[in-house]
Amino acid sequence: MVDQLRPNPAYIEAVLADAALSPYRTWMGLGITELECDRALVVLDIEDHHLQLRGTVAGGVMASLIDTATFWSAFVRAPADAGVANVDLRVNYLEAVPKGARRLIAEGRCLRPGRRLSYAEAYVRDERGHVVAHxxxxxLTLAGKGLAIDLPKYLEENE
Known part of the structure; x- marks a missing residue:
């Protein structure tokens, strides 16, 4: 079984490989660069389609970063055959991302992991390290809704 506090690196690798297949994440350019128990780091290299008419990053982009970082920060504690789903999202826009910014980084932390419901937060920082959104x-943990990884094979090879 996967250790809940220190997940097997092979399991994390399999999760990230499966998650990389998401059409939305691919289109948005959201990359999960770190994933561990109760923590996820998501990066976004800013492109033209992330900008509003006036050249600033759209609020929906910030919301997507926060949604993704909170989701993945809670995912690792879910049972191996389960999935998770964000059931609400609260976003505070703290500062406009300056024109010419190239990258945003969201760090998600699961504050209270639960068997059925967990609570997570995320901070979005620009490349200067300034917090631009929180x-x-x-x-919610969803039994039987796990990722499309070959779990029996994974468990056999990594026990």
Missing amino acids: GMSSV
Whole structure:
């Protein structure tokens, strides 16, 4: 079984490989660069389609970063055959991302992991390290809705 506090690196690798297949994450350019128990780091290299008419990053982009970072920060504690879903999202826009910014980084932390419902938060920082948005989410564990990894094979090879 996967250790809940220190997940097997092979399991994390399999999760990230499966998650990389998400059409939305691919289109948005959201990359999960770190994933561990209760923590996820998500990066976004800013492109033209992330900008509003006036050249600033759209609020929906910030919300997507927070949604993704909170989701993945809670995911690792879920049972191996389960999935999770954000059931609410609260976003505070703290500062406009300056024109010419190239990257945003969201760090998600699961504040209270639960068997059925977890609570997570995320901070979005620009490349200068300034916090530009903060958000929180409730994350629901969904039995039988795990990722499309070959779990029996994974468990056999990594026990």
